[in-house]
Amino acid sequence: MPEGIRRIVLDVLKPHTPRLTDLALMVSRAEQVIGVNISLKEVDQSTESITITLEGDNLQYEIIKEILEQAGAVIHSIDQVVAGKRFVEEVNLQPENS
Numbered sequence: 228m229p230e231g232i233r234r235i236v237l238d239v240l241k242p243h244t245p246r247l248t249d250l251a252l253m254v255s256r257a258e259q260v261i262g263v264n265i266s267l268k269e270v271d272q273s274t275e276s277i278t279i280t281l282e283g284d285n286l287q288y289e290i291i292k293e294i295l296e297q298a299g300a301v302i303h304s305i306d307q308v309v310a311g312k313r314f315v316e317e318v319n320l321q322p323e324n325s
Contacts, residue, residue, distance in 0.1 A: 250295075254281065
């Protein structure tokens, strides 16, 4: 049965290299990682602001952080964490007409 951290969403700043495809492959090689999604949010002259979503069983934040740092990336924030035996999605408590 899966346990530990199962999804983590990171706000990351990285240089233009490595490319997003290469970074995704680097992170996906971590043993606990089952899937990776990287979305480009913003590009400037020397950096790219990206969101990385990782899913797996018992994800190890420190291992993921180390891989990203080796690629020259910096984690700005952890935007979401899902842990436990099943995924629990965020509930929107705001009325639809607001």
